[in-house]
Amino acid sequence: MIQHLIVLPVVLPLVAGILLLRSRQGVTRTKRLISVASTALLVLIGIALVAKAAGGEVTYYALGDWQPPFGIVLVLDRLSALMVLLTGVLALGAVVFACAGDDEKGSNFHGLFQWQLMGINGAFLTGDLFNLFVFFEVLLLASYALLLHGGGKARIQSSVHYVVLNLAGSSLFLIGVGILYGATGTLNMADMAVRLAELPAERDGLVKAGALILLVVFGLKAAILPLYFWLPRAYAAAPAPVAALFAIMTKVGIYSILRVYSLVFGESAGGLANLEQAWIWWFSLATLIAAGVGVLAARDLRLLVAYLVLVSVGTLLAGIGMGSVEAVSALLYYLIHTTLVTGGLFLLAELIGVQRGKAGTRLVKGRPLKQGGWLAGLFFVGAVGVAGLPPMSGALGKVLVMASAEGSQQAWLWPILLATGLAATVALSRAGSTLFWRSQGDAMGEALPRRQWFGVMWLLGASPLLVLLAGPITGYTLATAEQLANPEAMIHALFDAPMIKVDGATP
């Protein structure tokens, strides 16, 4: 059983999703139980995977025992284990929140939610470029349906943009994968790295074209500057638990950039090494500026949080653009923080909107909130965390990212990052004072369900926890960054792994 642990984050949500699909009508209680149990199990599996990967060992899992590089493999290293655990933690908060009633606003919420988890976990674990495409499609298809959950004009409109853009992105993904396969003759990422090292020079142009086309695709998922216009409307229109889960979706793009370009186009690729860095660096700074403007211009709390997601994307990409071990380590710490806190803020925005009645999440004068004290307190924690003010985890993450900048990078990164932080602080304090202090009339509505409170506190509580546990976590992220910088171990593990035996014995 223990050797099959790696495949469980993909298989478990798949099975849970199928079970959830069987009972179409009613029995909401059973459905919720299955969904929450599956997600909670994913958290436990994530912890087990992190414990397994923490030692630095790279584990391959050959699906169906078809041997690499011909078969499809799953890879477990520190990075993929961390991402799977993060997905589980985020999803648990979102799914418990949804159990308060959001799941009944449309059909098959829980099934789709589980499949989305399957796609996300699969994308994090796969070691095969085409398989990455397939898992992208799985998570995208589920996300299309989840975005539409509950219906309504705004959701359908933003879905049209989201779906069309991502379909075009999928086409580009296939073109990129096709070019790389044509040039190298393999789809396994570690194997591709080996073949790139001994590739004749006349194919360099072809490989470069394929690699940069893939960068466009990952950039679309991660929402880099010219490719982010779908994000604010889609995230603002999505149902709260779905928007919270989508907080990890941009990180799938970031993860793909980290994985593909560190493994395939690492130092061993010769003239093609790190060809993405200069591009990402400048685009990340531009993304930060655009997101800062968006944060100031947003007139709706959900839209504001959506632009804060973009700020985090810009910060993370700047870390990739710098590329040093310290920068990657800092960006991984920031990634954990930003995923959980922005997810929590999406949930919190929903609670605030419900209690304000007609005014909703728009930043205008409205009714006072019935449970205003609690909501305001949570908003304060989330806002301080996401804007990057001490003592929350955002400040620590930002300091780590800034400290890893070297030479002329400092001159570019520091002012832009700090100005964006100021913009976020201004926008959030304006939003908070409008929402909680500028009110008229009497508070109405009912007390909020306990499940929703749990969802919000689970995610926002991560921020102080990340500060308390900063020592072990940064230790882990530093080890992860070192592992990423030395892909030889990963390539070695593929060809010398004990499981690759001709007698077909399963590991």
Add this chain to the structure above:
Amino acid sequence: MESLYAITTGVLTACGLYLTLRGRTFPVVVGLTLLSYAVNLFLFSMGGLTTDGAAILDGPGTYADPLPQALVLTAIVIGFAMTAFVVILAMRARSEAGNDHVDGRKREDGEGRA
């Protein structure tokens, strides 16, 4: 054969791209479909074009690379499902917004006409 194949793929891509950039949902859906056809053809050619070769390695004779064929099959299935989904989505958008513009509203200056 190679040049014919390349021209076909190129023309399909160009048509698909043009239609995808149109302002109304139906041309966009058709454009995406054409684009996915072009991508499938492109993927198919990535293993090199071989005529009269089996897709199995049996001895020293010529054989066609079987992997792109498997990839194309996967891509076709996924593309088909996506097309079905986007058609339904376009119809829902049409009925909710009252028109078939991708932004859900017509531009007054007539810029967004299909």
